Amino acid sequence: MGQYHQPDEQGHFGPYGGRFVAETLVPALEELQDAYREALEDPAFLAEFHGELRQFVGRPNPLYHAARVSRDLGGAQIYLKREDLNHTGAHKINNAVGQALLARRMGKRRLIAETGAGQHGVATATVATRYGMECVVYMGEEDVRRQSSNVYRMRLLGAEVEVVTGGTRTLKDALNEALRDWVTHVDNTFYVIGTVAGPHPYPEMVRNFHRVIGEEARAQCLEQTGRLPDICVACVGGGSNAMGLFYPFIDEPSVRLVGVEAGGLGLGTGKHAAPLCTGRPGVLHGNRTYLMEDPDGQILATHSISAGLDYPGVGPEHAYLKDTGRAEYVVATDEEAMEAFHRLSRVEGIIPALESSHALACAFRLAPQMRSDQTILVSLSGRGDKDIHTVAAREGITL
Amino acid sequence: MSRLPGLFRTLREAGRTALVPFVTAGDPSFQGTVPLLHALVSAGADAIELGVPFSDPMADGPVIQRASERALGRGATLRQVLAWVQEFREKNRHTPIILMGYLNPVEAMGAERFAEAAATAGVDGVILVDLTPEESAHEVQMLHRFHLDPIFLLAPTSSPARVATVKRLGSGFVYYVSLRGITGAEQQDWDEVARRTARLRQELEMPVAVGFGIRDAATAGYLAAAGCDAVVIGSALVDRLAGARDDREAQEVAMEFLLPFSDVLSRHMGKRT
Numbered sequence: 001m002g003q004y005h006q007p008d009e010q011g012h013f014g015p016y017g018g019r020f021v022a023e024t025l026v027p028a029l030e031e032l033q034d035a036y037r038e039a040l041e042d043p044a045f046l047a048e049f050h051g052e053l054r055q056f057v058g059r060p061n062p063l064y065h066a067a068r069v070s071r072d073l074g075g076a077q078i079y080l081k082r083e084d085l086n087h088t089g090a091h092k093i094n095n096a097v098g099q100a101l102l103a104r105r106m107g108k109r110r111l112i113a114e115t116g117a118g119q120h121g122v123a124t125a126t127v128a129t130r131y132g133m134e135c136v137v138y139m140g141e142e143d144v145r146r147q148s149s150n151v152y153r154m155r156l157l158g159a160e161v162e163v164v165t166g167g168t169r170t171l172k173d174a175l176n177e178a179l180r181d182w183v184t185h186v187d188n189t190f191y192v193i194g195t196v197a198g199p200h201p202y203p204e205m206v207r208n209f210h211r212v213i214g215e216e217a218r219a220q221c222l223e224q225t226g227r228l229p230d231i232c233v234a235c236v237g238g239g240s241n242a243m244g245l246f247y248p249f250i251d252e253p254s255v256r257l258v259g260v261e262a263g264g265l266g267l268g269t270g271k272h273a274a275p276l277c278t279g280r281p282g283v284l285h286g287n288r289t290y291l292m293e294d295p296d297g298q299i300l301a302t303h304s305i306s307a308g309l310d311y312p313g314v315g316p317e318h319a320y321l322k323d324t325g326r327a328e329y330v331v332a333t334d335e336e337a338m339e340a341f342h343r344l345s346r347v348e349g350i351i352p353a354l355e356s357s358h359a360l361a362c363a364f365r366l367a368p369q370m371r372s373d374q375t376i377l378v379s380l381s382g383r384g385d386k387d388i389h390t391v392a393a394r395e396g397i398t399l
Numbered sequence: 400m401s402r403l404p405g406l407f408r409t410l411r412e413a414g415r416t417a418l419v420p421f422v423t424a425g426d427p428s429f430q431g432t433v434p435l436l437h438a439l440v441s442a443g444a445d446a447i448e449l450g451v452p453f454s455d456p457m458a459d460g461p462v463i464q465r466a467s468e469r470a471l472g473r474g475a476t477l478r479q480v481l482a483w484v485q486e487f488r489e490k491n492r493h494t495p496i497i498l499m500g501y502l503n504p505v506e507a508m509g510a511e512r513f514a515e516a517a518a519t520a521g522v523d524g525v526i527l528v529d530l531t532p533e534e535s536a537h538e539v540q541m542l543h544r545f546h547l548d549p550i551f552l553l554a555p556t557s558s559p560a561r562v563a564t565v566k567r568l569g570s571g572f573v574y575y576v577s578l579r580g581i582t583g584a585e586q587q588d589w590d591e592v593a594r595r596t597a598r599l600r601q602e603l604e605m606p607v608a609v610g611f612g613i614r615d616a617a618t619a620g621y622l623a624a625a626g627c628d629a630v631v632i633g634s635a636l637v638d639r640l641a642g643a644r645d646d647r648e649a650q651e652v653a654m655e656f657l658l659p660f661s662d663v664l665s666r667h668m669g670k671r672t
Contacts, residue, residue: 010533020502020529022458024576027556166464167454176457183458184580186556283502283529284455296476297507298454 004250011200016316019199021286028186033201035106052097061085063220069347076370078363080380081217088123090382091241096123098209100131103190110134110189114178116143116171117308118150119382120194125159135159138177141169143307150386168301171311175285195238196315199286203315210244218248225375231256234379235358237309239318241381260362262304263331273302275314276322276329289316305334306354332361353382401523401548402495403571407606414669416623417445418660421633423466424449425475431646433486438650440494443661451480451500458528460583462634477504481520488521495523502530510541518545524571526550532564539568552576562602572606582611583634593625620663
């Protein structure tokens with residue numbers, strides 16, 4: 001990397017990030033930070049991580065030229081980074097493997113995780129089984145309803161799924177509950193956070209376990225097109241797939257980085273999940289970042305058709321990239337994501353996750369304004385099988 | 400000016416451990432909040448921890464989570480909590496009030512505006528559960544500017560370096576979290592808590608309050624005998640209050656529940672090490 005060095009030693013990305021937790025968790029975070037630093041300097045750890053990504057996850061996954069949809073749109077060439085082809089069907093497994101290997105190194109035999117769409121929960125349940133560990137996944141009651149097939153997958157994999165009924169019964173409440181579990185069982189338990197948020201060192205660590213997305217994509221793009229992409233696009237809930245894709249491009253000023261938040265029913269309705277586009281800085285879940293909150297500092301309920309984006313905060317590095325202008329953040333509404341979902345399914349034969357459909361919607365908007373020798377690289381962060389019930393229900397179809 | 404140093408001076412002279420009940424502002428009822436605070440004083444409270452409700456109370460167990468949710472549903476914002484303290488002060492000038500909550504509502508108001516408003520309302524100390532000492536420079540500066548005590552938590556797992564940081568930045572007292580867990584969890588080993596508290600009192604040269612998981616007067620008495628400066632009674636009280644049918648019953652429940660604590664602490668008066 002060139003100029004970009006974030007975060008600092010205390011986990012600050014400019015004014016964002018840091019460590020805001022109850023005292024009881026601080027020693028656990030210090031222990032984690034030390035173990036992570038040591039692991040990064042251990043060639044055997046990195047070799048095992050990359051070996052697992054190859055043998056168990058199935059990396060590298062392709063960078064696929066979506067030629068038909070590009071031709072239809074009549075502009076830039078759209079390339080899809082196929083994270084949906086990873087084992088378990090999303091990018092989340094990269095980080096889950098990394099953190100599970102770290103947990104094993106630290107002698108922790110119990111993994112806990114929060115999950116929204118269920119992809120991170122499935123990924124954590126998978127690696128727990130792979131490495132012979134116990135696994136408990138916290139999931140909001142509302143998300144359990146929306147993502148019932150993933151709940152069943154986790155249970156098939158041997159994980160215990162704890163249904164969270166507090167607060168808004170979504171991802172943020174699952175995170176609260178996982179933190180409470182961790183503080184109570186800190187001796188034998190490793191908390192596998194699924195996104196680039198939370199207290200230091202999580203945002204940095206999760207980004208680094210996902211940077212393989214951008215590193216592969218960059219090399220593949222150079223190989224296939226002979227140049228870097230003009231734009232990288234990824235959806236942003238907490239923002240892990242976006243950070244993974246963006247990170248290796250941050251020092252390439254010619255590459256535009258565009259994060260797509262969930263516009264829900266439209267920004268004017270208040271029913272969305274777009275803290276970077278509409279929120280303001282505050283402190284939640286261990287870090288300072290942009291939040292959706294009311295004037296009294298209470299966290300607001302969010303809305304998105306996609307459970308994975310339905311979160312009132314965002315990773316602190318995105319907050320920093322927004323303020324510095326290095327990345328731009330836009331929204332796609334539920335409706336736009338649905339259109340993109342159908343378009344990719346029908347034109348390219350790929351059913352995308354509803355989360356990823358937000359990134360696709362943005363790319364489909366941008367492509368026609370560009371020349372046909374330009375490229376947009378889209379993170380296809382997950383596959384859409386998990387979403388077919390949501391999509392069918394929205395269209396009045398009972399499966 | 401914070402009333403906490405004066406309180407702990409008086410208690411030290413008397414050899415008495417402070418009884419510090421915790422209630423969530425706005426629960427079990429909105430309009431009953433101030434009368435409940437007065438009832439706590441009547442039941443023997445030496446100081447009161449007043450919980451500021453937050454939508455995402457990640458360090459709290461189910462009892463205080465639910466109380467926060469109910470209070471928020473009734474409109475118990477930080478602004479409202481400060482108004483309640485001000486109303487309480489119309490009839491009570493001497494009992495210290497410590498606000499306990501999370502950083503974000505304070506940050507939303509602005510640390511300086513908050514500190515000024517809290518001092519004006521008659522608050523004495525502030526505990527922000529998720530504000531680690533390392534991140535607290537601005538908030539501590541603002542609280543000190545308005546003569547409020549920033550109170551930090553220490554845990555069984557806190558390293559000597561962290562104890563030193565808290566000693567440097569904190570004032571009023573230190574809140575020793577007696578277990579690895581969330582508010583209201585089960586505690587097993589009170590001997591260890593007592594030993595650790597005694598050590599901390601020496602290291603910090605500051606009063607040490609013990610909380611998280613104290614459910615009965617016998618435990619409070621044991622901790623008093625072991626020399627801790629204050630015991631905080633939170634979830635066990637909030638849980639009982641939640642069952643009250645009206646404000647009068649809530650006040651009665653609080654009195655009935657706290658009196659045995661108050662008695663046992665009085666019996667240990669003067670016997671403290």
